[in-house]
Amino acid sequence: MSLNPPFTKESAKAKVKKAQDLWNTQDPKKISGAYTPASIWRNRDxxxxxxxxxxxxxxxxWEREKNYRLRKELFAFTDNKIAVQFWYEYQDAHDGMKWKRCYGLEDWVRYAKEYRAVLRQMSGNDAEIRNSERWFKGNVDVNTVLIGEKYW
Structure with missing residues (x-):
């Protein structure tokens, strides 16, 4: 299965999980390699x-967001675009190491010729959480955590 455009439901889901795993490395050089040299980003403001x-x-x-753990899920896709719903938890080094969770959406545009993203737009909101409210504790597989199911 090709993880490049045009996407199928299966390849879009696989691309999202590959991105999740890449971001969880917290390696800026590796992550930036998934984007074109002229890639445009919007991250919040x-x-x-x-x-x-x-x-x-x-x-x-990641100087600020310590103990970062991320989960991404496919939200929607077209031939060369993917929308992702995500959640991540971290300790805020600039706010007394309080635990926080970010809830958000992002979208990517990829060109088949480049095989890398040319555009990423992210919107997210952080909420302070107690340690007892964390989803991604210890070595838990982030893909096994039930998120949102208790609400419907």
Missing amino acids: MFFTGTAAIEEFLTKK
Whole structure:
């Protein structure tokens, strides 16, 4: 199965899980390699372009976000676009190491010729949580945690 456009439901899901695993490495250089050198990013209220800027952003992100654990799920897709719902937990090094969870959505545009994303847009909201409210404790497989099911 090709993880490149045009996407099928199976290849889009696999691409999302591959991205999840890549982000959980917290390696800015590896992650930036999944984007074109001229890739455009919007992360909340920040806008920047290029892999050097991506690496710089992610380095600063993980200076603040300690013990980061992420889960991504496919939300929707078309031939060359994927929308992702995600949740991640971290301890905020700039806020007394309080636990926080980010809830958000992101979308990616990929070109078949490049095999890498040319656009990433992310919207997310952080909520402070107690240690007892954490989903991704210890060595839990983030893919096995029930998220949202208790609400419907």
